[in-house]
Amino acid sequence: MTKRPDQAIAAVAAPRDPHQVERPLGANSPLTARECQCLSLLAGGSTNRDIGQQLNISLPTVALHLLNARRKLHARTREQAIAIAVSSGLIKMDRLSPAIR
8 A cells, every 4th residue: 555645754754752852843844853953963064973972872873863864855965965954944054053154
């Protein structure tokens, strides 16, 4: 049975874990809050190590969040994921470092 696009988005946005962090833009966001945080920090010029230290998570966890974000956004690269997230309003330009704006 094939799902309609709106059903597929709802399935992706549905929380899998009751302890999952709230989504930044409500139920319409395909990314978790943590995925958005990682992408936003990456867009601001942070390395995976920097992101891990800032969010107090391990390097493999950072890599997993960025990979999940890339997959959900159908992006081939981290840079493309950032571009899609910014253009879709999932991450805001005001969160980026001044050197990037």
